[in-house]
Amino acid sequence: MIPAAFDYARPSSLGDAVEALTDAGEDAKVLAGGQSLLPLLRLRLAYPTVLIDLGRVPELQGIADEGDHIRIGAMATHDDVVRSPLVNAACPLIALATATVADPAVRHRGTFGGALAHADPAGDLPAVALALDCVFLTRSASEGREIPAAEFFVDYLETAMDPGEILVAVKVPKLGAGWGYHYEKFHRTAQSWATVGVAAAVHRDDGTIQDVKVALTNMGSTPVRAGAVETAVRGLDPHDATSLAAACDQADQGTSPPADLHAQPDYRRHLARVLTRRAIRRAADLEPG
Amino acid sequence: MPRITVTVDGVGYEEEVEPRLLLVHLLRDTLGKTGTPIGCDTTNCGACTVLMDGKSVKSCSVLAVQADGSEITTVEGLSANGVWHPMQRAFHEEHALQCGFCTPGMIIAAIDLVRTDPDPDDATIREGLEGNLCRCTGYCNIVRAVRRGAQEMGVNTP
Numbered sequence: 198m199i200p201a202a203f204d205y206a207r208p209s210s211l212g213d214a215v216e217a218l219t220d221a222g223e224d225a226k227v228l229a230g231g232q233s234l235l236p237l238l239r240l241r242l243a244y245p246t247v248l249i250d251l252g253r254v255p256e257l258q259g260i261a262d263e264g265d266h267i268r269i270g271a272m273a274t275h276d277d278v279v280r281s282p283l284v285n286a287a288c289p290l291i292a293l294a295t296a297t298v299a300d301p302a303v304r305h306r307g308t309f310g311g312a313l314a315h316a317d318p319a320g321d322l323p324a325v326a327l328a329l330d331c332v333f334l335t336r337s338a339s340e341g342r343e344i345p346a347a348e349f350f351v352d353y354l355e356t357a358m359d360p361g362e363i364l365v366a367v368k369v370p371k372l373g374a375g376w377g378y379h380y381e382k383f384h385r386t387a388q389s390w391a392t393v394g395v396a397a398a399v400h401r402d403d404g405t406i407q408d409v410k411v412a413l414t415n416m417g418s419t420p421v422r423a424g425a426v427e428t429a430v431r432g433l434d435p436h437d438a439t440s441l442a443a444a445c446d447q448a449d450q451g452t453s454p455p456a457d458l459h460a461q462p463d464y465r466r467h468l469a470r471v472l473t474r475r476a477i478r479r480a481a482d483l484e485p486g
Numbered sequence: 487m488p489r490i491t492v493t494v495d496g497v498g499y500e501e502e503v504e505p506r507l508l509l510v511h512l513l514r515d516t517l518g519k520t521g522t523p524i525g526c527d528t529t530n531c532g533a534c535t536v537l538m539d540g541k542s543v544k545s546c547s548v549l550a551v552q553a554d555g556s557e558i559t560t561v562e563g564l565s566a567n568g569v570w571h572p573m574q575r576a577f578h579e580e581h582a583l584q585c586g587f588c589t590p591g592m593i594i595a596a597i598d599l600v601r602t603d604p605d606p607d608d609a610t611i612r613e614g615l616e617g618n619l620c621r622c623t624g625y626c627n628i629v630r631a632v633r634r635g636a637q638e639m640g641v642n643t644p
Binding site: 299 | 505532535542543544547548549552598599614618
């Protein structure tokens with residue numbers, strides 16, 4: 198279908214973008230890569246009066262090394278992220294998960310910041326950002342804010358950002374040496390969203406798991422941190438399959454998985470337990486088991 | 487209405503467009519480039535894939551205004567001096583199509599794949615084409631064609 202009519206603004210600086218968004222009022226929508234928004238417009242599920250296109254705002258571009266973290270500009274495309282030597286070296290979980298997003302043509306247009314600001318709990322990147330304790334840098338007409346991932350995702354397609362606020366960049370902490378990573382995604386077809394996904398980072402030392410970070414995709418209205426699993430897995434020998442499986446059986450604790458055509462909640466809970474075990478084993482450099 | 491300039495298949499155009507006009511509609515309805523079909527309208531099928539500044543995009547999921555200043559290549563711009571692009575020839579030789587509806591997008595996506603991986607194996611080809619659906623062939627001949635096209639592109643790109 199053809200989208201409903203809207204006005205269009207293409208600011209060339211962050212200041213102009215924030216001003217345009219503020220002036221346009223609450224029915225305005227920010228356009229990043231458009232790979233989620235344009236389908237919504239075409240299906241006439243959204244009717245913004247104005248689109249503010251961030252495609253030519255230089256402050257939102259680029260991926261930079263900033264010491265203890267890397268800074269990924271909100272408008273860096275998924276393809277930029279997957280091919281970034283910096284991301285692959287310092288935060289490989291981001292690259293691994295991003296490579297599973299949609300397909301190559303979508304990854305050429307879709308952006309890192311857009312996927313996070315869209316806050317689809319079935320999207321792959323929100324859970325990854327939550328697992329890694331990323332920090333979201335935003336700008337409005339009045340202030341700049343730093344929002345931790347744990348506070349950023351508020352509800353289904355809803356973030357802690359105000360209507361006049363634009364996501365500028367995301368800080369991804371470098372975990373340093375000794376960490377392994379995996380993103381385990383279960384989906385029906387090549388490009389479909391995750392039925393359930395699990396992002397895991399594991400730090401091994403002296404044969405045991407010293408630290409672990411786990412977050413779940415599509416197990417609620419926001420991405421969910423699997424805190425019970427993290428507590429239960431610390432100190433375990435990853436080769437001890439029985440203990441690891443028992444720990445991962447807590448993966449669905451505190452979740453409210455959705456029901457849809459592809460999976461009922463109890464099936465999603467089962468998937469979360471199995472995929473968490475696989476993700477942790479893979480992150481610990483073992484066969485998925 | 488915004489005024490945009492685009493180069494499509496080597497020809498420059500300057501057009502006034504409604505902001506809501508999709509790139510695929512600019513190509514088909516305004517410029518007459520009907521070689522790029524519209525398949526699913528939901529960013530799934532990849533039939534409308536074109537190259538935008540050298541990279542594959544689904545032209546149903548790009549606004550014409552977003553393409554302002556860019557260079558677009560459609561399947562119609564691949565041949566040179568009446569000679570098919572090696573990937574077009576490979577699709578023909580390997581019988582990599584039945585109804586042909588997905589073929590323009592398949593060929594463009596395959597050329598994009600070879601840009602980043604000049605010698606892809608079968609698994610890489612299948613991954614690289616995951617955004618393009620074919621409902622006729624079962625994909626086997628498409629994978630064969632892309633392998634052959636990649637080899638011939640290495641020695642003989644027009």
